[in-house]
Amino acid sequence: xxxxxxxWPAFRKLAHxxxxxxxxxxxxxxxxxxxxxxxxxxxxxxxxxxxxxxxTPLTAxxxxxxxxxxxYATGNVHPRFxxxxxxxxxxxxxxxxxxxxxxxxxxGGRDHGAVEIERQVLRWCCDLFxxxxxxxxxxxxxxxxxxxxxxAVARGAxxxxxxxxxxxxxxAHNSIDKALRLCGYPSGTLRKIxxxxxxxxxxxxxxxxxxxxxxxxxxxxIMVASAGTVDAGAFDDLQALADRRDAHxxxxxxxxxxxxxxxxxxxxxxxLAGIDRVDSLAFDFHKWMHVPYDAGALLVRDGAKHxxxxxxxxxxxxxxxxxxxxxxxxxxxxxxxxxxxxxxLKIWFAIKEFGTKQIGxxxxxxxxxxxxLGERIAASEVCELSLPVQLNIVCFRYRPPxxxxxxxxxxxxxxxxxxxxSGIAVVSTxxxxxxxxxxxxxxxxxxxDADLARTFEAICEAGARLASAGVP
Amino acid sequence: xxxxxxxWPAFRKLAHxxxxxxxxxxxxxxxxxxxxxxxxxxxxxxxxxxxxxxxTPLTAxxxxxxxxxxxYATGNVHPRFxxxxxxxxxxxxxxxxxxxxxxxxxxGGRDHGAVEIERQVLRWCCDLFxxxxxxxxxxxxxxxxxxxxxxAVARGAxxxxxxxxxxxxxxAHNSIDKALRLCGYPSGTLRKIxxxxxxxxxxxxxxxxxxxxxxxxxxxxIMVASAGTVDAGAFDDLQALADRRDAHxxxxxxxxxxxxxxxxxxxxxxxLAGIDRVDSLAFDFHKWMHVPYDAGALLVRDGAKHxxxxxxxxxxxxxxxxxxxxxxxxxxxxxxxxxxxxxxLKIWFAIKEFGTKQIGxxxxxxxxxxxxLGERIAASEVCELSLPVQLNIVCFRYRPPxxxxxxxxxxxxxxxxxxxxSGIAVVSTxxxxxxxxxxxxxxxxxxxDADLARTFEAICEAGARLASAGVP
Numbered sequence: 048x049x050x051x052x053x054x055w056p057a058f059r060k061l062a063h064x065x066x067x068x069x070x071x072x073x074x075x076x077x078x079x080x081x082x083x084x085x086x087x088x089x090x091x092x093x094x095x096x097x098x099x100x101x102x103t104p105l106t107a108x109x110x111x112x113x114x115x116x117x118x119y120a121t122g123n124v125h126p127r128f129x130x131x132x133x134x135x136x137x138x139x140x141x142x143x144x145x146x147x148x149x150x151x152x153x154x155g156g157r158d159h160g161a162v163e164i165e166r167q168v169l170r171w172c173c174d175l176f177x178x179x180x181x182x183x184x185x186x187x188x189x190x191x192x193x194x195x196x197x198x199a200v201a202r203g204a205x206x207x208x209x210x211x212x213x214x215x216x217x218x219a220h221n222s223i224d225k226a227l228r229l230c231g232y233p234s235g236t237l238r239k240i241x242x243x244x245x246x247x248x249x250x251x252x253x254x255x256x257x258x259x260x261x262x263x264x265x266x267x268x269i270m271v272a273s274a275g276t277v278d279a280g281a282f283d284d285l286q287a288l289a290d291r292r293d294a295h296x297x298x299x300x301x302x303x304x305x306x307x308x309x310x311x312x313x314x315x316x317x318x319l320a321g322i323d324r325v326d327s328l329a330f331d332f333h334k335w336m337h338v339p340y341d342a343g344a345l346l347v348r349d350g351a352k353h354x355x356x357x358x359x360x361x362x363x364x365x366x367x368x369x370x371x372x373x374x375x376x377x378x379x380x381x382x383x384x385x386x387x388x389x390x391x392l393k394i395w396f397a398i399k400e401f402g403t404k405q406i407g408x409x410x411x412x413x414x415x416x417x418x419x420l421g422e423r424i425a426a427s428e429v430c431e432l433s434l435p436v437q438l439n440i441v442c443f444r445y446r447p448p449x450x451x452x453x454x455x456x457x458x459x460x461x462x463x464x465x466x467x468x469s470g471i472a473v474v475s476t477x478x479x480x481x482x483x484x485x486x487x488x489x490x491x492x493x494x495x496d497a498d499l500a501r502t503f504e505a506i507c508e509a510g511a512r513l514a515s516a517g518v519p
Numbered sequence: 520x521x522x523x524x525x526x527w528p529a530f531r532k533l534a535h536x537x538x539x540x541x542x543x544x545x546x547x548x549x550x551x552x553x554x555x556x557x558x559x560x561x562x563x564x565x566x567x568x569x570x571x572x573x574x575t576p577l578t579a580x581x582x583x584x585x586x587x588x589x590x591y592a593t594g595n596v597h598p599r600f601x602x603x604x605x606x607x608x609x610x611x612x613x614x615x616x617x618x619x620x621x622x623x624x625x626x627g628g629r630d631h632g633a634v635e636i637e638r639q640v641l642r643w644c645c646d647l648f649x650x651x652x653x654x655x656x657x658x659x660x661x662x663x664x665x666x667x668x669x670x671a672v673a674r675g676a677x678x679x680x681x682x683x684x685x686x687x688x689x690x691a692h693n694s695i696d697k698a699l700r701l702c703g704y705p706s707g708t709l710r711k712i713x714x715x716x717x718x719x720x721x722x723x724x725x726x727x728x729x730x731x732x733x734x735x736x737x738x739x740x741i742m743v744a745s746a747g748t749v750d751a752g753a754f755d756d757l758q759a760l761a762d763r764r765d766a767h768x769x770x771x772x773x774x775x776x777x778x779x780x781x782x783x784x785x786x787x788x789x790x791l792a793g794i795d796r797v798d799s800l801a802f803d804f805h806k807w808m809h810v811p812y813d814a815g816a817l818l819v820r821d822g823a824k825h826x827x828x829x830x831x832x833x834x835x836x837x838x839x840x841x842x843x844x845x846x847x848x849x850x851x852x853x854x855x856x857x858x859x860x861x862x863x864l865k866i867w868f869a870i871k872e873f874g875t876k877q878i879g880x881x882x883x884x885x886x887x888x889x890x891x892l893g894e895r896i897a898a899s900e901v902c903e904l905s906l907p908v909q910l911n912i913v914c915f916r917y918r919p920p921x922x923x924x925x926x927x928x929x930x931x932x933x934x935x936x937x938x939x940x941s942g943i944a945v946v947s948t949x950x951x952x953x954x955x956x957x958x959x960x961x962x963x964x965x966x967x968d969a970d971l972a973r974t975f976e977a978i979c980e981a982g983a984r985l986a987s988a989g990v991p
Contacts (some may be wrong), residue, residue: 048880049964051545058610062538063538070531089570094639101874102877105872108868117630120623121624121631122843130843137523139577139580141534141617142577144616144619145616146584146589148608149608150544150589151592151595151811157602159554159591159592159594160587160590167565167566171570174734175570191851221833222857224831225855228829230701232703240966260974333860339859339860340623357700363750363950365950369556369607371554371939379663384807385662388805388812392588392619398571399571399580399583400576400577460839462561464839467843473843475835475844512933
């Protein structure tokens with residue numbers, strides 16, 4: 048008895064069929080709607096089907112997948128997906144993933160190839176950001192978790208959670224709030240410092256808050272810098288923050304979810320000046336490197352502090368000097384997971400195949416596209432920019448003459464909804480200055496200028512149509 | 520400019536070649552050593568190669584993978600891998616993974632098929648363990664993280680971390696220590712309660728400790744039960760613990776990393792009696808369901824408490840009543856990750872293809888194999904059982920006449936090393952009663968009785984050879 052196929056040739060045939068379907072899916076992505084709603088009857092069936100006790104032929108499982116799951120994707124593989132910050136994936140990511148699946152490595156520890164590949168990828172990243180040889184790292188699901196683990200390291204290095212102040216900009220990502228909460232910081236620990244006109248942390252306001260905290264006997268412990276804010280794509284001034292870290296003996300963590308990879312883009316990398324001075328950095332590979340979900344990393348300048356935050360001793364996990372139980376230090380001592388998948392492989396494939404220059408060039412291209420879209424909006428009579436375009440994000444409103452207030456908010460929400468339901472494009476919405484606005488995010492290597500032109504036209508068309516129909 | 524292939528047919532050809540290599544890898548696994556060390560020169564090359572700036576043809580990346588990574592696997596796909604608790608993977612897991620990679624879904628939220636599939640898988644699990652309709656769940660990397668998130672939910676439900684006591688058996692997994700540390704509990708919060716002869720939490724000792732804590736003004740807050748301890752495969756008495764939970768208004772979390780799935784095995788499931796009364800449960804799919812790494816789950820009886828521990832509001836994550844931003848509640852509100860891969864698909868494939876009965880039968884077979892190996896060891900003159908075989912784990916020593924103490928510990932370590940380096944089998948070691956012992960773990964759907972016989976003979980041969988050579 049085994050879970051292996053009884054008929055290997057038949058299995059192999061099905062697997063190759065599935066691979067063709069997978070490749071077709073990406074190759075033909077332009078021919079399909081960006082997104083389409085799940086039909087009500089399908090949803091109801093999914094929500095009531097009982098757990099199967101008996102086997103189903105793999106061919107039937109695959110057919111069910113093709114009919115009921117594949118058509119209802121998030122949409123982020125499509126060239127006209129600009130919602131939130133999603134990467135687009137790559138065909139070669141499929142190859143890396145199927146190979147990783149076959150190896151089925153557990154990269155928690157021990158001595159085997161997958162561990163060395165994760166080490167290599169992490170060393171490359173440490174080198175890239177100018178971290179020293181004693182730096183450490185860990186691949187994780189994504190930046191939210193990496194932020195949480197980074198905060199846990201910082202907590203250990205800064206003396207715990209009591210009477211401690213943590214600083215981040217008012218526009219820092221909500222994963223910072225979640226990280227502090229998970230790590231047991233009392234609510235109110237996070238000081239949300241106002242931002243300047245470019246959405247960067249206001250340094251004078253930061254200094255003032257630190258002084259207030261010191262005067263109150265609260266220890267300034269951690270600063271969290273944003274390298275790429277969600278709505279403006281702003282980078283906090285890392286040099287200035289590192290100076291304050293030095294002056295106050297704090298920990299400086301960077302949330303670089305999508306922004307950290309501008310290190311690869313020659314015309315943008317100066318925004319990260321000072322990144323080689325920070326204590327820890329969290330960022331994603333599944334965004335601007337387009338590695339399939341999920342893949343992020345935490346890097347820590349002082350590897351010993353990193354390990355101290357998570358290492359434990361367990362008799363059943365004793366490592367040896369040589370043999371399969373060798374390979375110390377084990378990755379499990381640098382994070383929470385003991386069982387860890389081989390997510391390093393898809394990153395390794397992407398970096399090798401594309402090379403860092405090409406990834407950097409695509410990041411620059413997305414930013415140039417955002418700038419061009421911004422110019423188009425600025426020149427439009429029915430749209431207005433809600434924030435200056437600094438990076439790859441365009442926040443704007445469709446604003447026909449005579450409309451404002453909540454009705455305008457609702458109109459823009461309706462436009463985003465209409466666009467997605469039409470299958471033409473996916474944009475998200477956000478709040479800027481208390482108003483609901485459209486948000487076009489470009490972390491998409493498939494988007495062309497023609498895609499953006501079509502999207503902008505569709506927004507204007509939907510806006511006019513919905514407004515004239517009295518929507519909302 | 521895009522990361523898609525310029526030559527789609529050539530890419531497709533390479534992808535199919537890679538798939539054949541992946542399938543061959545699993546089909547021919549018996550013909551290869553379980554494990555082999557990474558050559559020193561390869562390791563050195565991996566540790567010094569610089570990050571590539573220029574592109575490399577995908578065919579060359581794939582060839583490098585074949586030569587430098589694939590031969591140096593952990594070994595857990597092999598039928599004679601019994602180290603630690605690793606699942607074996609399945610060929611159809613490769614199919615599920617390549618499809619998930621093509622879709623590249625982000626299952627953090629929004630309204631799309633992958634979200635519904637994760638919901639379905641989680642609902643099946645909630646039903647399986649007798650959790651009520653208001654229960655919730657989240658797929659995560661594995662049980663270690665699920666334990667940490669479960670503790671975070673419990674912390675919120677039991678009033679914080681100060682002057683709180685947490686109880687687990689002395690043999691509970693070290694991920695519990697890590698979870699408490701991550702969540703900010705003061706060191707010393709965890710009471711490691713002695714175990715009975717079967718490695719289960721000693722209920723009288725637990726009651727005594729609770730009384731001591733109450734008398735000292737410390738609030739008994741959380742009990743963590745083990746469903747399958749690492750060395751003995753023991754199950755704490757969930758009914759008894761649930762009674763104490765009720766009496767003291769505590770939270771009862773279960774670490775069921777591999778053991779929870781005995782719910783599928785008719786002859787074993789009574790060990791989980793009371794599982795339908797617990798507050799939260801963490802377990803893995805990549806162990807005894809053999810889903811490719813990584814895949815675990817957290818289930819929480821009271822979904823509202825689960826959500827309360829993690830939900831936040833962010834303007835850029837506002838969900839809508841319909842459209843792609845629909846699909847509330849979003850999974851990101853039930854954990855830390857915002858970007859979440861489509862790990863539900865491989866679980867869905869496994870449950871559908873195999874059916875729960877077959878998975879349960881394989882669990883029973885592994886336990887029967889462990890029992891038979893235990894009988895063989897008990898009848899042997901050169902080996903001795905270190906713990907009674909209760910489930911799927913056999914802890915024992917090679918013990919030739921006249922050898923004891925540290926020399927015997929070292930001999931058994933040397934046997935495990937020799938076995939792995941010979942490529943015949945992988946067993947791990949652990950400490951039982953202060954002595955180093957061999958540990959054979961059966962969470963392997965490919966292991967046959969012939970594999971176990973060969974392994975036992977190899978252990979005896981290596982033991983005799985190493986002992987006569989004066990090793991160590």
